[in-house]
Amino acid sequence: MDATVENNVNPVRRSKEDKKVIRKQLKASHTLLKHEGISTARQPTKSLVVANGGLGNGVSREELSAALKQMGEVDKLIMHPNKPYAFVTYRSEESARKAHINLNGEKLQCGENSVTLYLSYVDSVTCEEEASVPLPEGLVLVEDFVCSEEEALLLAAIDWSSTNTDVTAQKALKHRRVKHYGFEFRYDNNNVDKDKPLPAGIPQECLPVLERCVKNQHIDIMPDQLTVNQYESGQGIPPHVDTHSAFEDTIMSLSLGAKTVMEFRHPDGRLVAVVLPERSLLVMKGESRFLWTHGITPRKFDMVPACDPQSFGDTTPDLRTSSNLTLSKRGTRTSLTFRKIRHEPCRCAFPSACDSQGAPPAPSPPPPPSLPCCHADAALLEEQYVHRVYDAIASHFSSTRHSPWPRVCHFLSSLPPGSVLADVGCGNGKYLGVNPELSAVGCDRSSALVQICAERGFQAFVSDALSVPLRAASCDACISIAVIHHFSTQERRLAAVQELVRLLKPGGRALIYVWAFEQEYNKQRSKYLKDQNKELPENHNPAENSPEESQEPQGKSSVHNSSHSEDNYRTVDNNQHVTDGKLSVHTNRTAFETKDLLVPWHLKDGKKRVEGDSGEGGKKDKQKEKSKKTSRSKATLDCNPATSPGLDSNMFSDSSLDTIAATHSSKPSPCCDTSQTCSSAVKSESEIIPAPVFHRYYHVFQQGELEQLCAQQAGVTVQSSYHDQGNWCVILEKALNR
Amino acid sequence: MKLLTHNMLTSHVKGVTKGYPLLIKATEVKVNEVDFNPQFVSRMIPKLEWSALVQAADELGHRQDLPVELVPEYEKNEEFLKKVHRVLLEVEVIEGCLRCPESGREFPISRGIPNMLLNDDEV
16 A cells, blocks of 8 residues: 555455455446446556546545545546546556555545545546637626725625614525615615615725726726625525616626625526636626526535646646536625616617516606705705715715815904804814814714814814804804805705804804806806816815815905906806706706706715735735645645535536536736726826716805895895805805894 | 813704703713913903803813812913813813703714704704
């Protein structure tokens, strides 16, 4: 006996009786093999059939090859899916004989179970070069789309805390866990509540990934909906097509935590099983998105290609042939599926599967919101189109609001030291620190933004601008910059002004800025209109442009001009009154057409990220993995848990795996490359990158309108009124005798 | 929330006339080090509701020896100003709540931020 034989195989001195038994069993196996069309050879050859050493018996490639390699150099090891045998071809006949001697009739330990191997020589090994199965049209799989660190970050970002009753119910039902961001996907009608955005938009942590998707041209429009699915081993999702009318074409799914096999089925019966490795991105477009169904069979084990390119001799193993399959136990996989909500009916080329074009009619899209006529409706509108949006975009918003406006700073600096200032609608606290001699306190409706103020060391609290919990006449000055235009009725806008005045001490002053309907002033286009080519120019609202990028603000001269002169401005378009009371969505960077509108905000992560070793780390991990598999170690024999076919009846899918798991390696984006581009992507303010879109309600003011509003307030005088970069501005003074 | 801010805050629950000062129930209080600017403190004092400040400091257990009444000529009294500085700007309520003295309505303070939002029926 060979001294190098390892412990998993126990060659034992056999009694005559034992030998007889083995002979009998061998004969039986020959018969079986014959039925399979395999004829065994009497004389030794380089090739052997290893009965019971097949994937169909639950024997993994690693386990078997470890045992076989000990006998000599293996040229080929072929394990067909479902078959209860394997073919091994050794480099030399001598090795084959060694294997025969040592392994025939011997038990192979596979995890918790063992199988008895029976070896016979074969003349030739049929290795069908199966034509590689193409992926469904429109499907792209990008491996290593995120590195391990990013994966960990993303997984940590998902909050599964069970305040959500759905999550607890799912757990109880041993159902996969699901969580939605951006918009709620409803499983009762398989559609989305498009008019009810969720308070939580796509988590910030996802933005680098999405930017990478855009950069690598997988998508041109940023998704605004995210569904997170978490599958434990044994859980799956039935085959389905994502509702056409709910989502735009491209759907992307990021696989984290574990690999799985997703099955695509065409109406004509074709089945393609696709391995989705950990950290890979699956991009579904066109036919693969609209026509093929996709699903994950609930399983505990999948058949996947073995990734061991260095193990077998000369050939670069073609991952798409059956000769390189192995079993893989499922781990817990979390998928992040990013989609873009569709607002128009679907007009795809696959009407048979399309709910917009025939098949069950989609629920008619909700009518656009209309202007409210009462406080309750107004509050609801503002909740949806102001408050929720700011909470969702808070940190991106804050990152674009870093430079205080000079004229506001001038106002603040002109206040006597020790003045008490209230910044109503303080946002990210941009103005709270401008004049350190002041006692400044801010308030905002968005707790997310107030949180940013606190982080910066400012004093701020959460409250509504219509009811500020400060005592009357407690402030020497107030500012309200780009706030009042978010109120959706005249009454509420007036109430906001009144509240500011209430806070002022007699003789105190308030500065108010609101968006102007007239974006051109003094024949000069506002920066808002000018900056058509800026990155995310739509987010640089008139009131919040960073002045450092431009020349002197245009409005300066207006202080001296009479602001009532018609010559000083012209509207770019005709001044249209809102007649039907419906709100329209504004096209950013163009002149306003109506006074009440929804303005898109394109979400992007503007935060600077520290590009650490994530790229390198990811690479290292990859190398470690590779070396683990090539080493001839005992460890691999035990590493796969019980693979007995009996354990999991679903191991081999009912769809009879007539095609094999295909891996399509499109050019993987190694994370170290993309992480470098990531850091440059952060500062790519000059690129136009589409982003998830939120809509904010605005009422833009016409010339004189703000003044009129203030005039309705008794006991105040308008000290000055001017146009500043697309805003109408007013400084009010509260009368001394109030 | 610093006590300077607390001094300005009031309950704005509908119908309440005596909503000031808000009572403080603190579960976490921090004392930070803030640069002492005597002129600033001096300027703030006349704008404060002194008794409310003392009461608040008391509630937090940080009153130390802050006097019930303002000392005369405090502008030049650096020792006094320092005491005021500490109480006004260095003591911070991180967790707890503010309670309307009339209605009992509580406004939570979380991570140093009071949430003064009223429900629709309270406005």
